[in-house]
Amino acid sequence: MWTIGKEKSWEYLERTFEWVAIMKEVPQDARHHAEGNVAIHTRMVLDALIKEPTYAQLLPQQQEILWAAALLHDVEKATTTITVPDGSITSHGHARKGAMKARQLLYKEIDTPFSIRESVVSLVRYHGLPLWLFEKPDPVKAVVMASLEINMQWLALLARADVLGRVCADQAELLYRIDCFEEFCKEHHCWGVPFHFPSPAARMYYFSQQEGYTGYEPFKTAVxxxxxxxxxxxxxxxxxxxxxxxxxxxxxxxxxxxxxxxxxxxxxxxxxxxxxxxxxxxxxxxxxxxxxxxxxxxxxxxxxxxxxxxxxxxxxxxxxxxxxxxxxxxxxxxxxxxxxxxxxxxxxxxxxxxxxxxxxxxxxxxx
The missing domain is CATH 3.40.50.300 (P-loop containing nucleotide triphosphate hydrolases)
Structure with a gap:
């Protein structure tokens, strides 16, 4: 069974991986992360993840995928974190950049099977989606697209651990957003399964057209x-x-x-x-x-x-x-x-x- 490391103790992770060691040097905005730096937050997320009942129901290899994604989910806050003029701290783009970093680490440095690596990468890339889904221009397209890359149940589980692994005044609201995400995915038939299109042509039309809808079947055939x-x-x-x-x-x-x-x-x-x-x-x-x-x-x-x-x-x-x-x-x-x-x-x-x-x-x- 694949694991990201031989041990799961934080001391081992800091000794083994430079990208873990530098997490303690990366600050976070106290309004959203009063617990402290990225290392503290990540350790809390890992603790919250393994305590979740849904996590216990996963197969061992699935648990390892989620655990690795939780460890890596904020890996690129180290390069994206800045303090803006009003004194607040932001890390815009850390999920997208973090997914790229995760792919490189799991390809070059940590021997990882392709399907497992890409599952971890997608979890890192989309880990904020359950929290910010309804701020997307097209929430339906966002969940349908993500469901073709990663299991939405896993994504919600990671997002829940991400929220429980922090200290913030709006924690209850963030958890409610994840509940809404779950119901939205169920409503649009992509909770735990990839969204099913009637044909490859229908799928391509939906993603290539701004106003497309999931049930449309194009009448043109490829030449x-x-x-x-x-x-x-x-x-x-x-x-x-x-x-x-x-x-x-x-x-x-x-x-x-x-x-x-x-x-x-x-x-x-x-x-x-x-x-x-x-x-x-x-x-x-x-x-x-x-x-x-x-x-x-x-x-x-x-x-x-x-x-x-x-x-x-x-x-x-x-x-x-x-x-x-x-x-x-x-x-x-x-x-x-x-x-x-x-x-x-x-x-x-x-x-x-x-x-x-x-x-x-x-x-x-x-x-």
Missing amino acids: AEVIMMSGLPGSGKDSYVRRHYKDKPVVSLDQLRTEMGIAATDKNGNGKVIQAAKEQAREMLRKQTGFVWNATNITRQMRMQLIELFMAYDASVKIIYIEVPYNKLHGQNKSRNEVVPAAVIDKLAGKLEVPALWEAHEVEYYA
Whole structure:
């Protein structure tokens, strides 16, 4: 069974993990965290979590996932905490940045199975959602989207421990918000289960349209399929394409760089490569020809820009994400025709956002 550490004592965690040791140096606003710094809060959250009756009902591996998420949930307050002119302390963006940090720690430093790692990452990313759901522009879309990444029951459990593990005047109100979150998830059929859409096309329409609703089934059918590869350099994307799509046209950014004489580290040149690749894609899409888009596509922003382009031509999109253990990644990179500098791979790994199920018509993981 996977655990984040051999022991759970705070003394062991501080000795073993630098990111735990520095928590005691990170202050919090007394209005929301009168208990003190992030270390004190995190220890209280861990204590509150294991005392929750719902936690005791989980399977042992599920408990370890929740425990790790509780330990990591405020890990990036260390880099996001600032004191504003009025004297209050804020840590805006710590959940999003914390999820990225958690992924890096569990990929590079702590050997963690892919599915477990991504569960921890999603819990860290969304741990504030039960508290602030009704301040979202579209609360329904927020819970439906999150349910495709993490179990909402687990998320509510983590949020409850987060509230019980602090000293604040509005604790009762925050717990009431979590109760409301639970009822809202039940009402919208995503409590403990991912929201079910009638089809992949319906799911894509809902998330790509601002005014979409969950029950709508688009009448258009896709005229072509685009396979979008995603993964760090050296993960095995080229080998996968040769093995599974040898008869399908391929738009390869690496191949275009070689043909155009542009190095992977040339930022200006890479812009030209991407534009040339998009024009190749448009030519095939106009002919309603499916193809493979073979590039790293490690950030959500890049993937969404491309998916928007492909869908404009009525294509369906299938993302294939490939990953190998970090200690194997650099070795495989060295066997490539075009070796990417190790420092570049590590920089890209720091930006990695694993594709979510709601991003495309289909998402497959090979990790």
